[in-house]
Amino acid sequence: MRHEVDLVVPVKTLDRAKTRLTSATGGDPVSHAALALALALDTVSAAVATPAVRRVVTITSDPAVAAEMAALGVESVPEPAEPGLNAALRHGAHALRSTRVGALQADLPALKPDELQAAIEAAGYRRAFVADRQGTGTTLLLAAPGAELDPRFGVGSAGHHRSSGAVPLSGQWPTLRCDVDTEADLRLAFGLGLGARTANALPAWTT
Numbered sequence: 444m445r446h447e448v449d450l451v452v453p454v455k456t457l458d459r460a461k462t463r464l465t466s467a468t469g470g471d472p473v474s475h476a477a478l479a480l481a482l483a484l485d486t487v488s489a490a491v492a493t494p495a496v497r498r499v500v501t502i503t504s505d506p507a508v509a510a511e512m513a514a515l516g517v518e519s520v521p522e523p524a525e526p527g528l529n530a531a532l533r534h535g536a537h538a539l540r541s542t543r544v545g546a547l548q549a550d551l552p553a554l555k556p557d558e559l560q561a562a563i564e565a566a567g568y569r570r571a572f573v574a575d576r577q578g579t580g581t582t583l584l585l586a587a588p589g590a591e592l593d594p595r596f597g598v599g600s601a602g603h604h605r606s607s608g609a610v611p612l613s614g615q616w617p618t619l620r621c622d623v624d625t626e627a628d629l630r631l632a633f634g635l636g637l638g639a640r641t642a643n644a645l646p647a648w649t650t
């Protein structure tokens with residue numbers, strides 16, 4: 444298919460993930476891990492359901508994450524020795540050995556496959572990215588076919604991706620731009636329509 448990509452999705456070990464979201468589950472570590480896992484599973488489920496996505500691989504050293512991803516038919520690659528998000532993404536992109544790779548953040552629990560599809564099509568064959576709703580972070584980075592991913596995630600990543608030559612994609616795509624770092628973000632994602640697993644992890648919100 445035209446514009447097909449293989450996506451790398453980074454997922455921290457659940458006991459370290461999503462620390463800014465602790466308040467949403469009342470500080471209970473079991474509920475917090477369940478929520479962090481649900482965010483990633485809903486994101487990956489939407490990615491798998493996107494026609495232009497040929498394959499999804501998660502980068503994680505958490506066996507619970509890897510087991511749940513395997514149940515979705517998604518392979519996981521352990522993190523490399525070099526720490527950090529960008530090192531994990533570079534490692535995953537090399538492991539894929541794909542014609543075209545991309546990186547998708549794992550905290551997009553309202554993601555709709557139509558929006559991801561539209562962004563991949565809008566990129567054409569360019570290295571391109573989608574900024575988060577605040578315009579400062581990045582939710583999706585697509586390499587040009589045959590080229591390195593060259594990920595520059597972290598604080599101010601939208602500016603870093605732009606200044607490294609990636610084209611900012613300007614579609615509305617509210618669910619693709621709604622990354623969830625805080626309880627306020629989670630409320631916005633709730634308004635857009637949470638994936639089933641995240642909704643189940645937040646019973647108090649949905650009853």
Ligand SMILES: Nc1nc2c(ncn2[C@@H]2O[C@H](COP(=O)(O)OP(=O)(O)OP(=O)(O)O)[C@@H](O)[C@H]2O)c(=O)[nH]1
Pocket residue numbers: 453454455459460461462463464502503504522526527528531548549550624
């Ligand atoms: N594999 C891997 N994934 C990472 C790493 N750092 C961040 N991520 C993932 O990258 C995505 C974006 O990271 P953040 O939004 O900062 O998420 P987070 O670090 O879990 O959240 P906070 O603890 O609140 O900063 C999330 O899907 C994380 O799971 C890392 O070192 N390795």
Ligand SMILES: C=C(OP(=O)(O)O)C(=O)O
Pocket residue numbers: 528575579580581582595596597598599600601622624
């Ligand atoms: C790492 C990033 O995510 P966040 O801003 O959600 O921490 C990023 O946008 O590059």
